[in-house]
Amino acid sequence: MSVAPSPAVSVLGGAQTDFARCWSREGLGLRDMMADATFAALEAAGLEPADVQTVHVGNFTAELFSQQGQLGGVFASLHPAFAGLPAARHEGACASGSLAVLAAMAELEAGRYDVACVVGVEEMRNVPGAVAAQHLGVAALAGRESPPPDGAAFVWPHQFSLIADAYAERYGLDHAHLHALARQAMDNARRNPLAQARDWRFDPEAFSDDDRLNPIVEGRLRKQDCGRITDGAAALILASERFATAWQRRRASGAGPRARVLGWGHRTAPIALGDKLAASAEGEYLFPHLRATADDARRRASLASVEQVDGLEVHDCFTISAYMQIDHMGVTAPGQSHRAIEQGRLAPGGSLPLNPGGGLLGCGHPVGATGVRMLVDAWRQVTGRAGAAQIPGARRIQTMNIGGSATTTVSFVVGREG
Numbered sequence: 360m361s362v363a364p365s366p367a368v369s370v371l372g373g374a375q376t377d378f379a380r381c382w383s384r385e386g387l388g389l390r391d392m393m394a395d396a397t398f399a400a401l402e403a404a405g406l407e408p409a410d411v412q413t414v415h416v417g418n419f420t421a422e423l424f425s426q427q428g429q430l431g432g433v434f435a436s437l438h439p440a441f442a443g444l445p446a447a448r449h450e451g452a453c454a455s456g457s458l459a460v461l462a463a464m465a466e467l468e469a470g471r472y473d474v475a476c477v478v479g480v481e482e483m484r485n486v487p488g489a490v491a492a493q494h495l496g497v498a499a500l501a502g503r504e505s506p507p508p509d510g511a512a513f514v515w516p517h518q519f520s521l522i523a524d525a526y527a528e529r530y531g532l533d534h535a536h537l538h539a540l541a542r543q544a545m546d547n548a549r550r551n552p553l554a555q556a557r558d559w560r561f562d563p564e565a566f567s568d569d570d571r572l573n574p575i576v577e578g579r580l581r582k583q584d585c586g587r588i589t590d591g592a593a594a595l596i597l598a599s600e601r602f603a604t605a606w607q608r609r610r611a612s613g614a615g616p617r618a619r620v621l622g623w624g625h626r627t628a629p630i631a632l633g634d635k636l637a638a639s640a641e642g643e644y645l646f647p648h649l650r651a652t653a654d655d656a657r658r659r660a661s662l663a664s665v666e667q668v669d670g671l672e673v674h675d676c677f678t679i680s681a682y683m684q685i686d687h688m689g690v691t692a693p694g695q696s697h698r699a700i701e702q703g704r705l706a707p708g709g710s711l712p713l714n715p716g717g718g719l720l721g722c723g724h725p726v727g728a729t730g731v732r733m734l735v736d737a738w739r740q741v742t743g744r745a746g747a748a749q750i751p752g753a754r755r756i757q758t759m760n761i762g763g764s765a766t767t768t769v770s771f772v773v774g775r776e777g
């Protein structure tokens with residue numbers, strides 16, 4: 360598949376809610392989260408509600424968790440200036456937020472509108488854990504993968520344990536490397552004031568094969584291998600080149616650099632994990648379409664390799680998903696992700712820091728918000744707004760957001776101008 364360079368779409372501002380909050384305990388919900396993130400993003404961009412011309416919402420399961428559909432209309436209720444705007448909702452499991460970003464970019468690139476608001480949102484802490492697991496199972500193939508076979512209690516730990524099995528069989532797998540990724544995610548979360556796990560503390564043995572402090576959840580995966588869902592929203596203000604150029608002229612000279620989406624990739628594979636693994640059995644990668652998505656984003660950004668970005672935001676819903684994406688993003692040869700971990704390349708201060716704000720494991724995973732949150736963090740990094748999680752001198756960040764068992768894959772390269 361050939362790709363063309365991506366037209367310029369600028370990121371003018373972004374924001375996320377505090378992922379440690381349980382909104383239902385405060386008598387609040389989905390609409391309140393959307394408002395919190397949206398108005399904070401507008402403030403970050405120095406714009407007013409009346410400047411927004413089109414709206415895209417990323418969400419996975421509001422009907423199940425919140426008994427709420429028609430999320431475009433929910434957005435329209437947030438402010439009088441939003442009433443009457445074109446609005447659409449996008450769903451691709453955990454990649455829902457990234458699909459909303461792609462749709463907004465397409466409208467800006469086509470010249471339909473000049474300013475888009477993208478908000479990803481999910482309420483997930485308002486139901487018991489077993490109910491939440493059941494709701495999340497709808498992203499697996501019903502009747503074949505969900506509910507899980509063989510007596511497994513949880514769909515997604517079971518699915519990603521199968522991915523770990525496939526890695527172990529094809530390349531070998533040392534769980535010590537997964538423990539290292541979990542530990543780094545929690546350490547990084549402490550530098551992020553909005554991370555779910557910023558105040559969590561663990562005994563060192565919690566990142567080991569200790570069955571008491573780190574019990575098995577499903578198959579190969581233990582407690583610290585598993586990301587925690589949470590409530591949350593994240594929002595971005597995107598703009599056309601025409602609007603962004605005028606916007607930049609209006610700002611004070613010391614306002615800092617402008618961020619742009621330099622490239623993107625998007626591919627979708629058959630929903631069943633077994634079908635994906637069978638199709639790639641003779642190939643280099645478990646998920647060749649994911650590798651292609653990463654390559655597409657870099658080609659559109661006119662980058663030859665991952666070495667030309669300064670950091671990665673990857674979808675570590677489980678430690679094995681982060682481990683898998685290390686080699687699929689091109690950091691190492693296939694099956695050699697452990698080398699980058701051992702060499703410290705992915706740690707803060709390394710040559711290619713991974714998830715400096717904690718990722719899904721540390722920051723939290725409100726499913727529909729995650730893809731947008733990744734871009735908010737990328738915008739913060741390239742404009743020097745990441746605080747204690749800042750990668751010094753970061754100019755380009757690449758993201759990878761996946762939905763389901765790497766069924767939907769979306770990658771962006773975000774860079775700064777000037």
